[in-house]
Amino acid sequence: MTFRTVLMAGVCASLGLVWIIESGAADVFLEATRSEFQKIPLGVVGIDNVGGPESPEGRAKLGSRIEDVLKADVRRSLVFSLVDLAPLKIKASHPGAEPDPSFKHATENGVSVIVWGRAGLKADTKPPDVNMDGYVYDAGSDEVVGGKRYAGSTSVIRLMAHRFADELVFRYTGEPGIARTKIAYVSQQGTARELFVMDYDGFESRQVTADGFLNLMPHWSPDRRFLVFTAYRNRNTQEIDMIELATGKRWTLVSQGGLNITPALSPDGHFLAYSSSHEGNAELYRLDTRTKAVHRLTTNAGGDLSPSWAPSGREMVFASDRSGGPQLFLMSADGSNVRRLTFDGDYNAAPAWSPRGNWIAYVCRTPKKEYKLCLITPDGQKRRQLTAGPGVDDSPSWSPDGRHLVFSSTADGKSQIYMINADGKDLERITFTGTHNSAPTWSPAS
Amino acid sequence: MKKRPTIYLPLIFGILIAVMPACSKKALQSGSDAQTFQEPTTKSGITRGGNREGTRGGGGVSPNFPDTAFSGGENSNSLRGIDRDPSEERLNGDADGDGGFGGNGGSGNNRDRLMAKSDPGAATRQMAEIRSEQLASAAAGLRDVFFTYDSFSITEEGRHALSTNAEWIKSNPNTQLKIEGHCDERGTSAYNLVLGEKRAKAVRNYLVELGVAPNHLSVVSYGKERPFCTEHTEACYSQNRRGHLVVRIGE
Numbered sequence: 242m243t244f245r246t247v248l249m250a251g252v253c254a255s256l257g258l259v260w261i262i263e264s265g266a267a268d269v270f271l272e273a274t275r276s277e278f279q280k281i282p283l284g285v286v287g288i289d290n291v292g293g294p295e296s297p298e299g300r301a302k303l304g305s306r307i308e309d310v311l312k313a314d315v316r317r318s319l320v321f322s323l324v325d326l327a328p329l330k331i332k333a334s335h336p337g338a339e340p341d342p343s344f345k346h347a348t349e350n351g352v353s354v355i356v357w358g359r360a361g362l363k364a365d366t367k368p369p370d371v372n373m374d375g376y377v378y379d380a381g382s383d384e385v386v387g388g389k390r391y392a393g394s395t396s397v398i399r400l401m402a403h404r405f406a407d408e409l410v411f412r413y414t415g416e417p418g419i420a421r422t423k424i425a426y427v428s429q430q431g432t433a434r435e436l437f438v439m440d441y442d443g444f445e446s447r448q449v450t451a452d453g454f455l456n457l458m459p460h461w462s463p464d465r466r467f468l469v470f471t472a473y474r475n476r477n478t479q480e481i482d483m484i485e486l487a488t489g490k491r492w493t494l495v496s497q498g499g500l501n502i503t504p505a506l507s508p509d510g511h512f513l514a515y516s517s518s519h520e521g522n523a524e525l526y527r528l529d530t531r532t533k534a535v536h537r538l539t540t541n542a543g544g545d546l547s548p549s550w551a552p553s554g555r556e557m558v559f560a561s562d563r564s565g566g567p568q569l570f571l572m573s574a575d576g577s578n579v580r581r582l583t584f585d586g587d588y589n590a591a592p593a594w595s596p597r598g599n600w601i602a603y604v605c606r607t608p609k610k611e612y613k614l615c616l617i618t619p620d621g622q623k624r625r626q627l628t629a630g631p632g633v634d635d636s637p638s639w640s641p642d643g644r645h646l647v648f649s650s651t652a653d654g655k656s657q658i659y660m661i662n663a664d665g666k667d668l669e670r671i672t673f674t675g676t677h678n679s680a681p682t683w684s685p686a687s
Numbered sequence: 688m689k690k691r692p693t694i695y696l697p698l699i700f701g702i703l704i705a706v707m708p709a710c711s712k713k714a715l716q717s718g719s720d721a722q723t724f725q726e727p728t729t730k731s732g733i734t735r736g737g738n739r740e741g742t743r744g745g746g747g748v749s750p751n752f753p754d755t756a757f758s759g760g761e762n763s764n765s766l767r768g769i770d771r772d773p774s775e776e777r778l779n780g781d782a783d784g785d786g787g788f789g790g791n792g793g794s795g796n797n798r799d800r801l802m803a804k805s806d807p808g809a810a811t812r813q814m815a816e817i818r819s820e821q822l823a824s825a826a827a828g829l830r831d832v833f834f835t836y837d838s839f840s841i842t843e844e845g846r847h848a849l850s851t852n853a854e855w856i857k858s859n860p861n862t863q864l865k866i867e868g869h870c871d872e873r874g875t876s877a878y879n880l881v882l883g884e885k886r887a888k889a890v891r892n893y894l895v896e897l898g899v900a901p902n903h904l905s906v907v908s909y910g911k912e913r914p915f916c917t918e919h920t921e922a923c924y925s926q927n928r929r930g931h932l933v934v935r936i937g938e
Contacts, residue, residue: 386771387770387771387773389770390774390775390776392775392777393780394780396780397779397780400778400780404776408766411766431810432814432913451809452810452813453810453811453813455909455912455913457912458877464755464757466755475937477865478907483752492749492752492753494748494752496749500908502877506755509756509757510754510756518884523884530752533748533750544881546877546878547878560875562881566837588874590875590877590878606874633872633873633874636875636876651919680876687765
């Protein structure tokens with residue numbers, strides 16, 4: 242062995258080590274869901290109604306409607322804990338004025354941030370415009386640190402609250418918040434299943450496709466402009482389509498015969514990973530969205546499906562039944578370095594890699610043969626069951642802040658969509674209409 | 688002696704730079720060894736692409752769809768921070784991109800634009816074709832094949848049903864048959880599509896064994912997405928675990 246080879250091996254080894262440490266660090270971020278995370282106590286004095294004419298929207302209710310949405314957003318942010326200010330008798334300050342003397346009473350009771358605002362209808366526009374002002378008092382600096390002024394039609398009332406909530410999260414964490422995120426999902430329309438998009442809280446749902454047959458498994462592009470999904474042409478052929486939400490314009494990306502399922506765009510949008518059985522059984526492929534070249538990632542006798550990208554884009558997790566029932570496997574983005582991740586139970590599928598990198602959510606079959614949500618760390622060291630009880634849970638998808646999951650469940654009979662914190666708390670149902678809502682996927686933040 | 692480290696520093700950096708590409712190449716190669724790895728298969732130009740109606744025939748990968756790369760950075764929709772003296776922000780809802788529906792004009796309410804531009808008659812035509820397929824299949828007396836939980840093996844009863852079906856297909860050589868694979872609601876939507884395809888292919892393979900020409904048969908998996916019943920009972924589950932034989936109508 243020459244000196245140069247020894248040196249090269251040594252340098253390679255140390256570089257490799259550094260690279261591994263770095264890649265590990267890049268995928269793990271501070272986690273607001275961990276128990277020691279101190280939520281910031283925030284109180285909402287209220288959103289008062291001001292000026293303007295009466296309207297069908299009801300002026301009297303305008304402020305309280307915005308207030309309700311804002312409070313729900315603040316609570317779901319998990320960055321703040323929502324303090325009930327009513328017993329403390331706090332009065333709103335006038336904008337630009339000194340903080341109201343009653344604020345002292347709130348801060349003495351541990352409140353760190355006080356928020357209030359006002360909303361009204363503008364008389365001079367047709368249709369009437371809504372104005373909303375929101376203000377923020379910070380106990381740390383003991384001053385009114387500023388506010389926001391929004392204007393828009395009566396159809397954006399909820400959005401005003403969502404934006405204000407996201408600004409609050411942004412000010413205290415530097416992250417954009419999730420109140421303006423969307424959830425794409427599948428909903429039964431007659432005998433057909435079509436794609437819909439709704440706000441993250443289940444409101445403002447809009448129909449996206451109307452083919453009259455089956456559209457399944459939507460997945461967002463990282464810039465939120467597109468959905469990729471599985472469509473059936475003439476009931477007989479599956480293909481992977483893409484739709485532009487702003488225009489309804491639609492493209493067929495892959496139609497290779499056999500299954501064309503579980504499409505997922507990489508975090509940088511450069512690659513589409515998907516499962517196709519056109520060469521025999523279901524295998525994973527990677528389509529370069531710029532060159533349109535296809536690269537086969539897996540080769541084995543089992544079915545490989547449901548790829549989910551690590552936030553770094555360097556790895557993916559997927560489901561495969563190569564060893565019997567479906568289990569989760571990890572591999573590099575080029576198909577190399579495949580290793581099995583799950584060993585508990587005989588059915589583990591539908592993985593979703595957290596945008597913070599530290600957890601992979603999936604559907605696990607319990608010893609009682611129930612299909613529930615589980616979490617596992619990418620190193621396989623920690624595993625826990627997140628949901629329990631009756632019903633089939635399916636299609637977990639992470640919020641962009643990594644603090645929540647959305648999923649479908651038949652716990653209440655029909656398949657509906659639910660939200661849960663990554664620590665298993667605050668289970669919340671978010672769809673209530675229709676006979677079947679499923680396959681939710683959470684949009685990236687904007 | 689004291690000077691030596693400073694002399695070696697540039698040298699070590701030089702070696703580092705020279706060796707780095709070798710490292711990454713090594714890593715890739717050793718990674719590939721872990722699994723039999725196929726040469727990249729490149730397919731292009733098979734479909735006309737560009738819009739949904741463009742893809743026909745054998746199918747493949749569309750050569751023409753927009754860039755999905757994430758450019759990142761600021762957009763008109765970015766948060767602007769809490770201001771000491773806030774200026775008015777006008778919100779247009781989905782039209783200004785707050786829903787990811789943005790970037791296209793931004794005038795008013797785009798609820799109408801949001802709907803996919805699909806053929807308004809498509810749903811009606813689908814319904815009519817499904818109905819005629821059902822009628823033709825019933826008239827042919829085709830029998831379905833039922834499966835046990837988690838399984839795609841054809842049971843004794845299934846083999847009997849398929850023998851009857853095979854005779855009918857052979858005596859009706861001009862018909863095209865579609866085999867739909869269905870699953871019960873247990874398990875994930877995605878994996879049930881794989882299981883449904885295995886069931887449909889098991890049925891097709893047995894029919895071919897019985898002498899049916901393969902070019903008369905096509906398979907499609909519906910997983911658990913088109914159930915025959917929706918109750919959460921074994922009686923319903925067993926109805927939904929099926930290979931459903933349909934006389935194919937339309938394209």
